[in-house]
Amino acid sequence: MSGAWVTVLKRDLLLAFRRRSDVATTLFFFLMVSSLFPLGIGPEPAVLSSIAPGVLWVAALLAGMLSLTRLFAADFADGSLEQMLLAPQPLTLLVTAKVLAHWLVCGLPVVLLAPLIGLQYALPSDALSVLIISLLLGTPALSLIGAIGAALTLGVRGSGLLVALLVLPLYIPVLIFGAGAVAASQHGMSAQAHLSLLAACSLLALVLAPLATAAALRISVE
Amino acid sequence: MxxxxxxxxxxxxxxxxxxxxxxxxxxxxxxxxxxxxxxxxxxxxxxxxxxxxxxxxxxxxxxxxxxxxxxxxxxLTYIGHLNGLKDDLTALENLTMSARAAGNDVSEDKAFAALAAIGIERCANLPARVLSQGQKRRVTLAKLWLAKGxxxxxxxxxxxxxxxxxxxxxxxxxxxxxxxxxxxxxxxxxxxxxxxxxxxxxxxx
Missing domain, CATH: 3.40.50.300 (P-loop containing nucleotide triphosphate hydrolases)
Structure with a gap:
């Protein structure tokens, strides 16, 4: 059983490696969006650092969403999704492998790039570390929830926009706690509460999202 | 039954x-x-x-x-209209990984032997992208030589x-x-x- 899980993960990572440009698109999107704000708003450090948590979190969230449609679409078109459904292993488990691959490829690089962008916004160093931790705890929830949207819109025309409409409302709690954690640490308060809630969001998503995704995949393939 | x-x-x-x-x-x-x-x-x-x-x-x-x-x-081994091959993986990788993803832990040698059995071993290390329709079909069908069901x-x-x-x-x-x-x-x-x-x-x- 674990063999199949590891294989699905490895296959997706290998495919991502062979199509590096797709990964680069996500990262550049994050880089560009978060660099546009300082250019548009002006270089006032006080203003920049006060909008930083929200802007960085929204940029990370949109960047992750950009790649969501690719999560199952290729598998659906070439028939590997059918085969995944017919594997004796529970589909929910295989889904978690795919989502983990998506997070490693699209979520983790954004987390690692975020402190660099944070400097551009004159974020102090302790806020920067809270930013990294909050993204690290929150982005898995984004991938997990996004997978439900990606599965539901498989084979639907204009699925890119539809995923956004389905998934963005569900991202709101993650955004609030994530940006809230960074803002709290900027104001000299403890980010503990926000971070705990963020971790709770991710854990809840880990339990529920794969079930919903698997059910949605079965409907889409039928 | x-x-x-x-x-x-x-x-x-x-x-x-x-x-x-x-x-x-x-x-x-x-x-x-x-x-x-x-x-x-x-x-x-x-x-x-x-x-x-x-x-x-x-x-x-x-x-x-x-x-x-x-x-x-x-x-069960089901082969439908779609081949289930990934364009960016080689024929051998496709076959090995699809068998393993279905819980059939095959070695690369076995997968290569399966490709040989259907006469497509020359293409084992080519990406599926460059294979012809018939060659792709053969890579997919090679799964039958690995099937246990x-x-x-x-x-x-x-x-x-x-x-x-x-x-x-x-x-x-x-x-x-x-x-x-x-x-x-x-x-x-x-x-x-x-x-x-x-x-x-x-x-x-």
């Missing part, structure tokens, strides 16, 4: 077929015949559990495939194959049936497969 009772399929508001019944025992081969659009592929997908039947039940060893999902799926459900397995590959596949099917396997297939070609019992099921509108 696969038993099918009173199966009906509704796609949209069109009834594709109803009252489909058959029983397939070890060594049995079932041809599903019918015109284009008569529901052959839908029937095969329904037997796999990919489509839920409108009425009727599919039994595997006297239990419904819903109760017995894991046992049924570990005995008893039941093979094949949708147009002979389409796009050259004559030599058709006879290799027919021989493999004969071997599978002789060792107690079962096979259900659709085809428009006249291919001789040796089996103890051959049934045909004709779907008509």
């Amino acid at each position: 696969l038993t099918v009772q009173n199966l009906a399929c509704l796609r949209g508001d069109r009834l594709l077929f109803k009252n489909v019944e058959f029983e397939l025992n070890a060594g049995g081969l079932l041809y599903v015949l019918g015109e284009n659009g008569s529901g052959k592929s839908s029937l095969l997908r329904m037997l796999c559990g990919l489509i839920l039947p409108e009425t009727g039940t599919v039994f595997w060893d006297k239990k419904t495939i819903k109760e017995e999902t894991e046992g049924y799926l570990s005995n 008893k039941l093979w459900i094949l949708d147009e397995p002979f389409a796009a194959l050259d004559i030599a590959s058709v006879s290799r596949l027919a021989a493999k099917l004969g071997e599978h049936l002789a060792s107690g396997g079962m096979a259900i297939l659709t085809t428009h070609q006249d291919v001789t497969i040796h089996a103890q019992s051959i049934q045909t099921l004709r779907l008509s509108e």
Whole structure:
């Protein structure tokens, strides 16, 4: 059983490696969006650092969403999704492998790039570390929830926009706690509460999202 | 043993077929015949559990495939219209990984031998992107040489194959049936497969 899980993960990572440009698109999107704000708003450090948590979190969230449609679409078109459904292993488990691959490829690089962008916004160093931790705890929830949207819109025309409409409302709690954690640490308060809630969001998503995704995949393939 | 009772399929508001019944025992081969659009592929997908039947039940060893999902799926090899190959992976990687993802832990040597058995070993290290339609089909069909399960459900397995590959596949099917396997297939070609019992099921509108 674990063999199949590891294989699905490895296959997706290998495919991502062979199509590096797709990964680069996500990262550049994050880089560009978060660099546009300082250019548009002006270089006032006080203003920049006060909008930083929200802007960085929204940029990370949109960047992750950009790649969501690719999560199952290729598998659906070439028939590997059918085969995944017919594997004796529970589909929910295989889904978690795919989502983990998506997070490693699209979520983790954004987390690692975020402190660099944070400097551009004159974020102090302790806020920067809270930013990294909050993204690290929150982005898995984004991938997990996004997978439900990606599965539901498989084979639907204009699925890119539809995923956004389905998934963005569900991202709101993650955004609030994530940006809230960074803002709290900027104001000299403890980010503990926000971070705990963020971790709770991710854990809840880990339990529920794969079930919903698997059910949605079965409907889409039928 | 696969038993099918009173199966009906509704796609949209069109009834594709109803009252489909058959029983397939070890060594049995079932041809599903019918015109284009008569529901052959839908029937095969329904037997796999990919489509839920409108009425009727599919039994595997006297239990419904819903109760017995894991046992049924570990005995099932389904090859549909889509090849399930990744363009960016080589033929060998595709075959090895798709077998492993289905819980069949094969070594690369075994996968290479399977490719050789269907005569495509020269392309083992080429990405699937550059293979022709027939070559892709052969890479997909090589899975049958690795399959451990008893039941093979094949949708147009002979389409796009050259004559030599058709006879290799027919021989493999004969071997599978002789060792107690079962096979259900659709085809428009006249291919001789040796089996103890051959049934045909004709779907008509």
